Amino acid sequence: MASLSASNHVARVLSVANQLAEVDASSRIENSWRRCLINHKLDPARLGPPQTLTEAEIRHVAEPMEETIRLLTPELDDLARVLRDAGYCVNLADANATMLFSRLPGEADARMFMDWKIYTGSNFAETFEGTNGLGTCLAEQKPILVHRDEHFRAQWHMFSCAVAPLFDQAGHLAGAVNITSCREDLERAAHQLALAVTMEATRRMEGAIFREHFRNAWIATVPGDGGSGLLAYDDDRRIVGACRSARALLGLTDGLIASGIDLARYIKHDHTRNADEIVELRRADGRPLGQSHVSPPLRARSAPLRHDAPVDRFDALHRLAGRDPGMVKSVKRLKSIGDHNLPVLLHGETGVGKDVFARAVHAASNRARNNYVALNCSAMPESLIDAELFGYEAGAFTGARRDGSKGLIVQADGGTLFLDEIGDMPIALQTRLLRVLENREVWPLGALKPVAVDIRLISATHRDLGRMAEEGAFRADLYFRLRGMEVHLPALRDRADRDDIISKIAREEAPNCRLSPEAWARLSAYPYPGNMRQLRHVLRLAGCTAEDGVITDADLDLPPFGGRTVETDLATAERATIIEALRKHSGRVTEAARSLKLSRATLYRKIKQLKIETAR
Ligand SMILES: Nc1ncnc2c1ncn2[C@@H]1O[C@H](COP(=O)(O)OP(=O)(O)OP(=O)(O)O)[C@@H](O)[C@H]1O
Numbered sequence: 001m002a003s004l005s006a007s008n009h010v011a012r013v014l015s016v017a018n019q020l021a022e023v024d025a026s027s028r029i030e031n032s033w034r035r036c037l038i039n040h041k042l043d044p045a046r047l048g049p050p051q052t053l054t055e056a057e058i059r060h061v062a063e064p065m066e067e068t069i070r071l072l073t074p075e076l077d078d079l080a081r082v083l084r085d086a087g088y089c090v091n092l093a094d095a096n097a098t099m100l101f102s103r104l105p106g107e108a109d110a111r112m113f114m115d116w117k118i119y120t121g122s123n124f125a126e127t128f129e130g131t132n133g134l135g136t137c138l139a140e141q142k143p144i145l146v147h148r149d150e151h152f153r154a155q156w157h158m159f160s161c162a163v164a165p166l167f168d169q170a171g172h173l174a175g176a177v178n179i180t181s182c183r184e185d186l187e188r189a190a191h192q193l194a195l196a197v198t199m200e201a202t203r204r205m206e207g208a209i210f211r212e213h214f215r216n217a218w219i220a221t222v223p224g225d226g227g228s229g230l231l232a233y234d235d236d237r238r239i240v241g242a243c244r245s246a247r248a249l250l251g252l253t254d255g256l257i258a259s260g261i262d263l264a265r266y267i268k269h270d271h272t273r274n275a276d277e278i279v280e281l282r283r284a285d286g287r288p289l290g291q292s293h294v295s296p297p298l299r300a301r302s303a304p305l306r307h308d309a310p311v312d313r314f315d316a317l318h319r320l321a322g323r324d325p326g327m328v329k330s331v332k333r334l335k336s337i338g339d340h341n342l343p344v345l346l347h348g349e350t351g352v353g354k355d356v357f358a359r360a361v362h363a364a365s366n367r368a369r370n371n372y373v374a375l376n377c378s379a380m381p382e383s384l385i386d387a388e389l390f391g392y393e394a395g396a397f398t399g400a401r402r403d404g405s406k407g408l409i410v411q412a413d414g415g416t417l418f419l420d421e422i423g424d425m426p427i428a429l430q431t432r433l434l435r436v437l438e439n440r441e442v443w444p445l446g447a448l449k450p451v452a453v454d455i456r457l458i459s460a461t462h463r464d465l466g467r468m469a470e471e472g473a474f475r476a477d478l479y480f481r482l483r484g485m486e487v488h489l490p491a492l493r494d495r496a497d498r499d500d501i502i503s504k505i506a507r508e509e510a511p512n513c514r515l516s517p518e519a520w521a522r523l524s525a526y527p528y529p530g531n532m533r534q535l536r537h538v539l540r541l542a543g544c545t546a547e548d549g550v551i552t553d554a555d556l557d558l559p560p561f562g563g564r565t566v567e568t569d570l571a572t573a574e575r576a577t578i579i580e581a582l583r584k585h586s587g588r589v590t591e592a593a594r595s596l597k598l599s600r601a602t603l604y605r606k607i608k609q610l611k612i613e614t615a616r
Contacts (some may be wrong), residue, residue, distance in 0.1 A: 006045065006154035013037065013044040013152060023599035028140065029150045032131040035139070036152045040127045047155050050129055053098065053121040056499045056524050057517065058372045063503045064101045068174065069101050071212055072205045076101060076177070079201045083179055083194060086186070089113045091178040097125040097135050099178070112182045118159075129153065133161025134178045136305055141165050141173055145195050147188050158182050164202035168471035169213040170254070177202045179341040203227060206243060214241050215298040222267065222281065223290035225251045235297075237263040238272035313368065316360035320353060324499035330487045337485060339366040342435075345422075345482045346460040348446065348489030351533030353462035357489060361458055362416040369417030373408045378421035382592060390436075392445035412455045422482065423474060430475045439483050457482065467579065471587050485565070492535060499524055505535050510543025510551060518553040526558050575610045578603070582612070 011512045016030050017037040036042045053061060062069065072092060080090040080103035087109040092101035099303070102119045113119060125134030130152025135609040137144045143164040161180045169172040179198050181191070207230060211219060214232035217240050218280075221228040229246025233239050238260040242252045250266045269279040269292060269589045280293040314335060321327035322577040344361055346354045355374065377385060391407020409417060419425070425433070436442050437457065441450035459482050468474035492498055502523050506515060513524065519542075528534050542555035593603040606612075 006025055006157075009154045009157070010044045011147055018129040026144075028136075028144065028471075029131060029146070032126065032136045032139070036126065036130040040130070040160070042128075042152065044132045044152050044154060045131065046153060049117045050122040050124055050299045052117055052123070055121075056590050057520065058098075058100070058121045059499050060392070060503045060515070060520060061094065061098055063500065064176065064507075065094055065100055068168075068209060071208055072100070075201055075205050075208065075277070076103065079177070079179070079198065080105075082197060086181060086190075087183045088119060088179045088181045091118070091120075091134070091180070092175060093134050093138070093178060094175045095138060095173045096123070097138050097176075098123045099134075100175075102230055109182060112158075113180070116159075118180055121273050128292075129156075131178065132177055133158060133163040137165055137176050137178075138173070143195060143199050145188070145191055145583035147191060158184070160188075160191050162191055164195070164199040166209075167206055167244045169210045169241055169243065171242070171247050174209070177205065186366040191444060210241070210243050211295075211540055217241065218295055219295050220267070220269070220281070220500035221293045222246050222249055225294065231263075231267075233263045233376050239263055239266070249588070267292075281588045297547055309343070309545075312363045316363050317357075320357055322358055322500055324490065324495045326490055327495070333485065334361060334364070334487070341456050342452075342484035343457045343459070343485045344467070344484060346458065346489060347462070347465070348460075348530055348574065349462050349491050349529075351528075352489040352491060353532050355418070358418040358420075358458040358460065362418075362456075365416070365456065367415045367456055372416045372418065374418040374420060375408055376420040378424035382426045383431065385425070386432075388446065389429070390432060390442055390444055391447075391451075393447050396529055405444075407442065407444055409436060409453055409455060410444075410451055413453045414455075416456045416458055419457065419459040421461060422459040423465055423468060423580060427475065430478050434478045434481065437478075462538065467583065470583060471579075492531045501532070502535065505532070506539050509539040510546065513543050513549050513551045516550050518558055519551045522553055522556055522558065574606070575612060578606060578612055580612065 010139060013033050014037070014509070018262055019538055025240075033044075046371070056246075069092065076090055076092055080088075083090065084105050087105050089109075090103045093097045093099045098102065099118075099120050099122050102113075104113055123129075124132050124134040126139045129135050131146060132151055132153075133144060133146040136146060136152070145162045147160045151157055151159065159180055159182050162178050163171060163178045166175045166177055169468065175457055177198055179194055181194075205478050210230045217232040217234055218237075220231050220233070222231050224245055227245060229249050230243040231239060231250075232241035232244045232601075239252065239257055239262075240260070242250065242257060246252065252261075252266070261385075265284055266280045267289060268284065268286075277294050279292055279294055281289040283289050308582065314331065317331045321331045344358075348354055358374070359372060362368060375388060387407070389408050389411055391405045419433075436453065439450070440454065441452050443450045467472055467477040467478050469476040487591070492501065495501065502520075506513070506523075523535075523538075530537075538557055541553075542551045545555045546552070578592070581592040581596050582589070585595065589603055589607070590600055593600045596603065599608075
């Protein structure tokens with residue numbers, strides 16, 4: 001099609017829709033123009049940039065594809081290198097036509113792509129942008145070349161795109177690989193060649209996705225006219241997966257695969273060795289099918305064979321740290337202390353994940369195979385903590401179990417003891433705990449001799465234990481023993497990777513829903529006084545109330561400002577002032593009251609009312 005002026009183009013597009021003229025572009029382009037005019041009600045003369053997402057939205061949208069992007073980056077980079085000199089940019093988009101990965105060409109061409117927002121975060125859905133490489137390829141699920149004035153909107157006429165759809169291991173549309181050039185001298189034929197290169201690269205990417213997904217299965221190539229397909233099967237030769245072309249070649253469906261159908265019903269070969277091999281493939285009736293490359297499961301490639309695949313024991317900690325620099329640093333420090341039996345003191349607001357973090361520290365230690373025992377010191381009266389923690393002999397007190405109790409410390413022997421809300425532990429018990437840590441033995445109530453124990457202690461608090469120790473509300477010697485290593489777990493609102501966490505929890509708590517942009521914006525801005533726990537509850541509830549699989553603003557039960565009021569803010573300020581005055585005067589109430597210009601009685605009343613721990 002010859003180049004047309006914008007107004008000519010618009011007239012031509014309109015005439016196609018009304019079937020008043022013959023167009024010499026391929027019928028796929030015509031059909032797309034008609035879709036855009038009639039179904040999507042788009043205006044070919046409209047000017048303006050594509051829809052673009054904010055950074056937070058990009059992170060949210062990209063998260064489900066993160067692994068895929070990481071896996072495909074080397075192949076995408078190779079493609080970008082090959083096409084760079086011809087002025088092409090390379091993008092990977094998701095199935096909704098949002099670009100999630102971009103490589104721009106050299107500086108001379110890059111400006112154009114930047115100006116026209118052809119980069120990560122832009123959306124080129126056909127329903128909004130009209131006929132264009134990415135949007136139309138995804139709408140039709142077929143490779144396509146959209147050359148200059150084949151675009152629906154006249155403003156895109158300086159660009160040429162070649163795009164191949166990307167299918168996942170189950171043959172579902174996962175996205176598309178796009179290359180775009182803005183070089184005027186680029187002939188359609190040259191562009192066609194670039195499309196062939198892109199399609200070939202995309203096939204390799206699909207192969208990489210398939211092989212990664214079925215890394216623990218046997219994988220055989222199945223030759224076909226339009227290129228080979230991939231088939232995965234288990235040790236019993238039951239088919240566990242087939243790529244899109246293998247499904248088409250052999251007539252396999254999701255149902256057949258899910259039923260664990262026998263490989264021999266489709267193809268046969270005599271492959272037995274645990275190594276990559278080329279074998280002759282036959283149809284089930286014995287007719288030759290061609291050569292197949294068979295590769296064994298990844299587990300069989302490493303020697304010696306292990307059934308319990310080695311996992312990084314710091315995995316859980318890395319996952320909890322996410323991309324928050326402070327958390328990443330803390331995990332690095334924890335790693336550096338290795339298997340030293342150093343006590344760990346966790347500090348953070350309620351619901352930040354102190355318990356899950358403590359479990360992950362246990363899982364990363366050489367004690368992981370032994371017990372992890374947890375006790376919340378604020379949830380029980382003093383006498384019960386005593387019995388629970390230190391245990392007792394048979395008949396030690398009225399109401400005691402007949403055969404006594406080992407106590408949690410002994411139960412944690414060889415493993416980890418987690419004491420949550422340690423700041424609430426009564427002073428008398430602090431003394432007993434200190435003795436256990438110093439002597440590595442515990443005296444159960446009523447016992448005649450101690451029991452030797454080897455525990456790693458992890459404790460947690462939302463209080464300022466250092467300040468409490470200074471004020472005499474917590475034993476300073478115990479405090480110093482507990483904080484072998486101190487880890488601060490930041491509040492959700494302070495985490496640099498807060499949006500990642502919101503996406504992750506949304507996937508876990510409301511797996512069949514997506515978040516509307518307004519809901520996303522509100523979740524992202526909310527201060528979460530209850531941290532992760534609150535976020536989980538909010539999303540769990542929203543998942544139940546959402547209609548048509550979309551969580552909207554109305555589904556979010558978020559009290560204004562996290563429940564903070566002017567009164568609570570004043571109380572916080574007042575509390576901080578009193579604590580500071582007490583600290584300055586080493587806990588002496590009379591002097592603190594004088595410095596605050598309050599009577600002693602008033603200060604005592606406020607100390608009680610604001611639940612401030614004092615030295616005496
Ligand atoms: N990094 C995280 N990602 C997702 N969910 C998390 C994360 N950390 C914690 N959670 C979730 O948050 C909730 C609260 O975690 P946890 O009980 O460990 O918090 P906590 O700080 O010990 O709370 P409290 O101080 O009230 O005892 C749990 O449902 C947990 O699964």
